[in-house]
Amino acid sequence: MSQSNRIAGGLIDRSQTLRFQFDGLPYTGHPGDTLASALLANGVRLMGRSFKYHRPRGPISAGSEEPNALVELRSGARQEPNTRATVAELFDGLTAQSQNRWPSLKFDALAINDRFNSFLTAGFYYKTFMWPASFWEKVYEPIIRRAAGLGSLTRLEDPDTYDKGFLHCDILIIGAGPAGLSAALTAGRSGARVILADEDFRMGGRLNAETFELGDQAGAAWADAAVGELASLPNVRLMARTTVVGAFDHGIYGAVERVSDHLLEPAAGKPRQTFWRIYTQRAILTGGATERPIAFENNDRPGIMLAGSLRAYANRWGVAVGDRTAIFTNNDDGLRTALDLQAKGVDVVAVIDSREGGALLPGIRHLRGAEVIDSAGRLGLSSITVRQANGATEVIKANALGVSGGWNPNVNITSHHRSRPIWRDDIAAFVPGTGEIANLSVAGAAAGTLSTHGALVTGDASARAALESLGLTAKAASLPKAEDAPVRITPMWYVKGANRAWIDPQNDVTVKDIKLAHQENFTSVEHLKRYTTLGMATDQGKTGNVLGLAVMAGLTGKTIPDTGTTIYRPPYTPVALGTLGGRGRGQEFKPFRLTPSHKWALEQGAVFVEVGYWLRTQWLPKAGETEWRQSVDREVLATRKSVGICDVTTLGKIDIQGTDAGAFLDKVYANTFSSLGVGKCRYGLMLREDGMVFDDGTTARMGQNEYVMTTTTANAVTVFRHLEFCRQVLWPDMDVQLISTTEAWAQFSVAGPNARKLLQKVVDQDISDAAFPYMGAGNITVGGLRARLFRISFSGELAYEIAVPTRYGDAMIRKLMEAGAEYDAVVYGTEALGVMRIEKGHVAGNELNGTSTALNMGLGKMVSRKKDSIGMLLSQREGMTRDDGLRLVGVKPVNPTAELKAGSHFLKTGAVARAENDDGWITSLVYSPHLGHYIALGYLKNGAQRIGEKMRAVNLLAGTDTEIEIVSPHFIDPEGERLRA
Amino acid sequence: MIIHHPILGPRDAQEFVYLGDASLIGRPDGLTASIEEFHNYTYLRDNPAGAHRELWYHEQGDRSWLVVTRNTVTHEILQVELARDVARAEGRSK
């Protein structure tokens, strides 16, 4: 079987032959073919199965509106389900397989569903599967779920990459048919920045599928010439294989460019597809129109397709779908198909024209006032049954039937902002509503102007209007003479009958389903859609929606516009998720932030942990350490015994200057900073306006009008944003300037009894306790290099934070380790940091959970009520100031060898684990190598009064119930003697 | 969406962070206001279907806080001002 249905002509390159496979069988085609055209050329009409009844399906269209001919394209990890064969560009080596069938396309076991169609009506599920109650989840639903879906994913990672990008233009033209090309020529010649995008791999739209002439050229040749001229204009960007998928606010459009889908696989470094965000001043939709069928019994067989598509296969692809072809139409365009086919030598056995009277086509059996009432053929059409005007029925042998119920303008994108299309009786179709999408105009068939002449004229006019509104001048255009036939249609939506006539062939929605929905009062358009699933298939009802609406209108006795309209939602055609995801996958999901000591830590074999985008050293294993706890315990003990170093660059740092800097800090911190001496730091507590603790950190006064604020790593960005809000919006006349310096400085904590000794070897100034007391801050030098020193401690030890310009951070960690060698200095990671801060009773992320007040944290006294600060007043609300509310407490197991778990809840001894007995929970938990047992912080109801109480920490998830003692949160050095050493 | 920044011209709204109703400019003084007044300021909103004055922060841009007047039904933007100017006009200072 070698392209048995190929006929002369068409826009394919017969000089090259492409080999491909469908369901394991080899076929050939030519460049310019789609998978569907090539299969049809090879006499293959059966390409799929419907969703519910598993009825045999072939293509009904030659474009992106296709609901039936969906295949799994390619194989292995590149397998791509639900791919429309009608738009899949043929390439050498293409493989595809049919889907939603088992064991094979021709013999599909679930076609049994078709036998039970009288059960599987619209809304069937809602009425049944309820008895016995337990059977839904155990029996019925698993069966339904197994049958769900159409194509399959392989579950393998998509091997291709995807790009994203941003384009700018004055005018975006969507669709490169006659209207789009006309608009692009007018706009392009004027010098405007123009983007012309078309979903097809060949621009020209219907001109490629018709035999019209434009001027003295074939339509396709005119299109080629127009594309050639546009390509020569530097201000015009031609984007074939590019679908504009959605209209978003303020002139932004989304578009998918299929960069490599016509190739066996993408070239190295190239994306499979690119998702473009297009910023436009004006847009013109010239997306053409889509033909709709007429429903009749068994109108879903392979071989039955839209008449214009049958014509396109013949004219553009040189394919005769059948050797005995019939046409069923209610309008003149259907007749055009008959004439074109006949001219191509295809045997047109009958034209069934539902309209009564009128002229007859010459040389063709043209039945006026007739209807197709049924069809036959198990896996493909073999005959149709026709009822003639006189009531006589006749079976006509045919293996192809073109159906034309009229053309629907492609209003889809115009309804992306939820505007509703408007009904036009003269063409029996909806046309775009106006004005809802600012700066979008519509021309050509998309606007309901269905002739070629009209497309050229309105395309040109739209471009002129757009140019004029942009202040640009259009040059005079000379439009070629073109076909200008009027639309002659007598609407006829479905042929009445007792059996099923398909409206939505993919989802198997039939006229009967719509009748049932009406009968059960699901008559509003939205109820109709939801109850029957009409329009919910992968084509969003491009061919079926209006038909379904018309059927419902007929049932309710209302007009079609009174019945309602449905609107389309983005995307125009389905978009690969990979494309919308772009490059942000795997390790590239989000950027990395690396600390200044990262390179050194990597060399040392550090284990890293994600902290937001940062990678921080979590611990740094030494040889022989097999468990993380060994490393962490060692780091803690070594720090407390001698000295440890930790990279704390990730903490947010904000430079705050200005004559009002101190007053400003008094507003944003709950405690006071204007009184802080120059060269000193203070711990600051920042509240949200609702009185909850927002952030904390140490802020230093580096000069009279200069502070450096430290934020937590997590809140660096949000605190900065908040400060800008306070500065610009709440107190706009304060003299305050802000800039982040987080990344400018590599900052290291040096902590432990030998911290000073170590640092004194590195810094150039005297940092004795007298010269640089606890909570001191200042500019110093390190080997002559400018640096900053802060005497602050998170660990409870004698500690400093020292900062050098970031480029010296790597050298600094090496220098500190070298200088610290004599003290057995260690680097400690975030785990050891956590251990030491909990030993010291400092709050951190798990306590700063956004629902805790200063009072909860035992820091209530820090909220000054002598001044107005953010959150001061609302922190005084009655529910937040209860004496018996949550308080931060320390926790230790009564049995020192017992383990605890963070997130465990506190219960009184003997209390049942029920919500009403819930006394709080463990926020943070660590093993303290210093104390030799687990310690924890937690929020406990009335905690301040319960120090010394024995109770339980219960973790129902693990089934543990551990006796604990409530203690002070300060496990070591509660008097702070070490800090001040 | 595109926000026409008074200084920088059209910018993709994705560069901005949204806060909410521009009534948040009118923060009462915590030393003199009642808790109820402060509650109304912090928690209650007109939430109109139509023109809405709202605060946007150009975080991935010039860090300006803006007052954008936008129709919440159509998303049409009617006016964009620097929030600092609006705040001053509303009598805020230090």
Next chain:
Amino acid sequence: MPDFILKPLTALGHDHPEVDILGPWTITERADIALASLALRRGRLGDVQTAAAAAGVPLPQAGASASGAVYSAFWMTPEMWMVEAPYASHEDIRAHLLPAFGDAASITEQTDAWVRFDLAGAGLERLFERLSNFDLAKAPAGAATRTVMEHLGCYLIKRSDTLVTIYGPRSSAQSLHHALTVAAQSVL
């Protein structure tokens, strides 16, 4: 006084800046520029303008950059600029600027907050259309803007049709560099 000198690393973590040549484009890491932010103190515009003129620090309009003999600058936010100077001569750039501006401006060292890449070659807009929503083709030479590239807030300065400077957050230098090179390969 300790007797040692700390050795700097570039933002990409090397001793020397990295240069990548990808088709028509050259991507050069620059470690030889010192940066400081300069912000007006309230009501001190006149003083700052006078001092800037005397010191040779340009104060370009919003959305723009400008070059001087020693100092260049680009606009960051109302009343704030980023000042650029040669690192070799101005490593401690704040110390150079403070005497000129006194208490009329708030000056903050920013040198190592950023990684700088210079991208040179023809047709850079084809590269940047995959990275940033900034309309590079339409922007005049000298345009400076903040923009987002691969989730990172960056400054982009169009020096000329064939030269663009990117300042990105230094800690993400590798991620930004990766994004630039991958985009270049994708376009080539």
Next chain:
Amino acid sequence: MRYSGFRILKEALTGHKGWGHAWRDPEPQTSYDYIIIGGGGHGLATAYYLAKEFKQARIAVLEKGYLGGGNVGRNTTIIRSNYLLDGNEPFYEFSMKLWEGLEQDFNYNAMVSQRGIINLIHTDAARDAATRRGNAMIMNGADAELLNRDQVRVMYPFLNFDNARFPIKGALMQRRGGTVRHDAVAWGYARGADSHGVDLIQNCEVTGMRIENGKILGVETSRGFIGAKKVGVAVAGSSSKVMAHAGMRLPMESHVLQAFVSEGLKPLIDGVMTFGAGHFYVSQSDKGGLVFGGDIDGYNSYAQRGNLPVVEDVIEGGMALMPMIGRARLLRTWGGIMDMSMDGSPIIDKTHVDGLYFNGGWCYGGFKATPASGWCFAHLLAKDEPHVTAKAYRFDRFLKGLMIDEKGQGAQPNLH
């Protein structure tokens, strides 16, 4: 008309001629004992329980459009009771128990399907928080399990375990979580309410409230004045608009939440999954579509549509979590208007107007709450006192500092 196996068989064999209207389309009466404004899930459930459980007569539901046209018809169909806080968890667990008996109760198959929900954990702090939450759930009578990485991998081997920017470290699972066919919930309640005599009045927009001496007398509508002894408002994203008729400003903003569905795919994902390191959650419908979503767009909106940044952000999250979905296609996006409250939790309460009651502030979590919301609102309307599981959902909790803030984000609705 009751649905039964016998009835199904009979109708199938006789051409389905016997099915009648699922509900009537009555003309509004001049007055009712109770008017429920809003014919969405919550309003219909309220009417249903008011009529059935609290035996109240003369009830109408007024719907400005069509029944079930609001958020009940445009959500991602997830049910769960995995809340943390005392104010929430008993309520959502009550709702879960109602879901579990719902279909038998209203004789409509809403396809309640408890296939399990997992919240993925990527950090130690998140595990601590999940442990706290899981314990709170169990203590409130719900089910919870903490899964380790290997257990998650057995369930969903195709997640990105080997090359993730934010590694999966485990998950909090609620096996009783799952999905429900959302439209069927509205239709089931509508049909049930109708069968108990409730008048469901579509295309009837409330344009005003008649209030005299602090008492409600009825509502002005596009179909004329309708009197009522009590009026309950359950209009989700339109809450501020409707309550403005009573002169109220609410602690909430209306925001758009986008939702997404892919083309139909053969079964891949059995349960519901949320990605803790990105803005992404997903389940697979009984038709095979991946139903997913993420964050709200983040700006006040009544437009029922969103913009690209969130579309891209959500799908980027999906690709990071499961890079095998790259070749599946997004079929449709849509938007719903969320009544985002100031602490992320709802309000079911009386108002300062005698006889006027309010139910709203559901944020994007209203669907799972539908049965309990209806029940508790009906309870409040009928008895003038809150149901025990909804007693924290008061207006004055903000004034008193008793917020129910699961996420700890404070008074900024778009962060909840």
